[in-house]
Structure formats: structure tokens, C-alpha cells
Amino acid sequence: MPSNIPCVCSIIGTGSYMPERVLTNDELSKIVDTNDEWITSRTGIKERRIAAENEATSDMGSEAARRAMESAGVKPEEIDLIIVATVTPDMFFPSTACFVQKKIGAWNAACFDISAACSGFLYGLQTARHYLNSGNRKTALVIGAEKLSTLVNWKDRNTCVLFGDGAGAAIMRTFQDAGENVPGRILANVMGTDARLTDLLKVPGGASAMPVTAENADQRLNTIHMEGRETFKHAVTRMLQASEEALQKAGLTAADVDMVIPHQANHRIITAIADRLGVPPEKTFINVDKYGNTSAATIPVALDEANRSGAIKRGDIVLLVAFGGGFTWASTLLKW
Numbered sequence: 456m457p458s459n460i461p462c463v464c465s466i467i468g469t470g471s472y473m474p475e476r477v478l479t480n481d482e483l484s485k486i487v488d489t490n491d492e493w494i495t496s497r498t499g500i501k502e503r504r505i506a507a508e509n510e511a512t513s514d515m516g517s518e519a520a521r522r523a524m525e526s527a528g529v530k531p532e533e534i535d536l537i538i539v540a541t542v543t544p545d546m547f548f549p550s551t552a553c554f555v556q557k558k559i560g561a562w563n564a565a566c567f568d569i570s571a572a573c574s575g576f577l578y579g580l581q582t583a584r585h586y587l588n589s590g591n592r593k594t595a596l597v598i599g600a601e602k603l604s605t606l607v608n609w610k611d612r613n614t615c616v617l618f619g620d621g622a623g624a625a626i627m628r629t630f631q632d633a634g635e636n637v638p639g640r641i642l643a644n645v646m647g648t649d650a651r652l653t654d655l656l657k658v659p660g661g662a663s664a665m666p667v668t669a670e671n672a673d674q675r676l677n678t679i680h681m682e683g684r685e686t687f688k689h690a691v692t693r694m695l696q697a698s699e700e701a702l703q704k705a706g707l708t709a710a711d712v713d714m715v716i717p718h719q720a721n722h723r724i725i726t727a728i729a730d731r732l733g734v735p736p737e738k739t740f741i742n743v744d745k746y747g748n749t750s751a752a753t754i755p756v757a758l759d760e761a762n763r764s765g766a767i768k769r770g771d772i773v774l775l776v777a778f779g780g781g782f783t784w785a786s787t788l789l790k791w
């Protein structure tokens with residue numbers, strides 16, 4: 456498709472998969488010095504899902520992908536691009552996207568992963584959008600999938616209560632010269648990074664900067680380290696900024712938004728953003744209580760739940776907004 460022909464890039468199907476095992480706050484209080492009241496009041500999280508030992512990130516991503524393909528009416532051989540956003544890949548290489556290809560049989564796809572922490576899925580949508588709009592690819596599968604239970608220090612109450620496992624997926628396609636009537640249309644994208652803040656949220660060990668040794672593994676340097684308060688502050692500021700920029704690009708205001716689907720890290724961060732944007736609670740999608748923070752998976756899982764439950768309907772203006780380690784942030788505005 457030549458790039459000078461107007462085309463519309465659209466999400467045509469969504470899917471998600473959450474592992475069966477539920478880990479409640481009460482169970483966590485038997486592992487570390489915490490309690491349901493503290494976790495609920497500070498984060499809004501009541502429980503999270505934990506993947507089985509033999510369940511890899513690509514297993515969860517593939518199941519979410521199958522459900523998204525079914526909802527889009529797309530066969531595996533039609534997919535020519537697979538992007539997986541994850542910070543918990545199956546292996547350093549091959550990419551998790553390669554394992555997804557193998558599991559769903561999408562043999563015509565080029566496959567790669569994106570590392571942008573919790574903003575990864577929205578970075579993936581924007582990357583896929585460029586491939587589709589340039590005519591380079593026709594049908595993209597974008598997945599956000601995480602097995603964060605493998606990166607958590609289960610002895611650190613500051614972090615282990617926050618995270619969970621899961622996967623969500625979206626199928627994207629461009630429609631040439633299709634005008635305004637295509638559902639799931641992407642209206643605007645924003646993405647940004649501030650790498651002066653890399654130290655606030657990271658997994659310091661286990662890769663090339665600090666290869667695993669018995670000593671640093673003992674010190675749990677291959678697990679998530681986070682400055683919670685600072686992260687909180689920047690998350691609110693950047694998600695607000697990304698939301699406003701996307702609305703401005705599309706010539707809309709917060710009053711036009713029918714549903715905000717924010718990264719699900721913390722109930723208080725979500726309500727702070729919604730309040731400052733002026734979006735009421737009934738227009739803010741929240742499922743952090745059930746799943747905790749699943750990093751790149753939170754937005755595609757929430758988008759799929761909002762789609763299947765009817766919380767978003769055709770024609771609604773939907774704002775997706777995320778923030779994550781890096782720091783990275785991103786937003787995508789959709790007309791559903």
C-alpha cells in the first residue's frame with residue numbers, strides 16, 4: 456500500500472488470559488510482614504494471579520492471542536507481524552514473540568519483543584501502527600505479557616505485594632481510504648522517556664551490566680527494586696501529561712472521553728490522574744483490585760475486559776495511558 460493513500464489503523468480484536476492461581480493479600484501476610492488493610496488502602500489491590508511453574512510468558516501471551524484472533528475473526532496465517540511487550544521474556548533470546556509464533560502457528564509473521572516496562576504495550580501499538588500505515592505489514596498482533604512473579608523478591612514487602620502475572624493482546628489492521636467508520640480507530644499516540652530516572656525502578660542484576668553470581672543472587676539483585684514514593688509522583692505527572700497531549704493532538708478534551716483505561720499499578724495513582732483530568736470514576740476502568748500490577752499486560756487485559764463486558768461501546772472515545780520503568784510513558788486515543 457503506497458504511503459500517500461490515506462489509511463486508518465484500527466484495533467479489530469482483543470483477548471486476554473489470566474493464570475488460574477489466585478494469591479490473596481491474606482496469603483501474602485503469611486509470607487511477609489503485611490496485611491490486607493495496608494495493601495488495600497495503599498494500593499487498592501486485593502489479589503493477583505500467579506502463573507504455574509511450567510507456564511512461560513509466551514504461553515500466557517499465546518492464549519491471549521488466540522482469544523484476540525477469535526474476536527477479530529483472523530486466522531494465524533493472516534498475521535504478518537508479532538510484537539510482544541514484556542520485561543519477563545521466556546529467555547534472553549529467541550524473543551518471546553518467536554515462541555508465540557511457534558505456539559499459534561503464525562508462520563507469515565516477523566517477530567520481535569519490545570522492552571518499555573509498563574508502557575510496553577502502548578509502545579507496541581505505536582510501533583505496529585507505523586508498520587501498518589507504511590504498507591509494510593497488513594495485520595499485526597501486539598501482546599503485553601508478564602510473569603512478574605519470577606522477578607519479585609518474595610521477602611520484600613515493599614514490592615512483592617504489588618505485582619502479578621497475565622497477558623493481553625490486540626489484533627491491528629489498516630483500512631485503506633476507509634474514512635471515519637472503522638471501529639477501534641487510533642486517533643492519536645504519544646510516547647516519551649526520561650532516562651535520568653532509570654534508578655528509581657529497575658532490576659539491577661542478572662543481565663550484561665551485572666551477570667548473575669551466587670553472591671548477587673543471594674542479595675536478590677535480580678529482582679525488582681523500586682523507590683515507591685518517587686515513582687508514584689512521576690507516574691501521576693507523566694500520565695497526566697501524556698493524556699493531555701493525546702487529546703490535544705486529536706482536537707478533543709477530557710469531556711469527550713467515554714472511558715480512560717490507565718496502567719493498573721495503584722488505585723491511588725489512577726484516581727489522582729482521573730481527578731486531575733476531570734474524568735469521573737464511572738469513566739475510569741479499574742481492575743487492579745483483581746490482578747495487581749502486571750506491567751505491560753495491564754492495559755491490554757483491561758481493554759479486553761472493557762470490550763467484552765460492554766464497558767466500552769462502538770463509537771466511544773477511549774484513552775489508554777501508561778507509565779513504567781525507564782521512565783517511559785505513552786498514551787493512545789481510540790474511537791472504539
Ligand code: ACO
Nearest residue numbers: 489493497573612613616683684686687720721778779780
Ligand atoms: N505492608 C505493610 N507495611 C508496608 C508494606 C507492606 N506491604 N510496604 C511498605 N510498608 C511500610 C514501610 O516499611 C513504611 O514503614 P515505616 O514508615 O515504618 O518505614 C510504611 O509502610 C510506608 O512506606 P511507604 O513506601 O512510604 O508507603 P507509601 O504510602 O509510599 O506506599 C507504595 C508504598 C504503595 C509502593 C506507593 O509508594 C506506590 O504505589 N508507589 C508507586 C508504585 C508503582 O506504581 N509502581 C509501579 C509503577 S511503574 C510500573 O508499573 C513498573
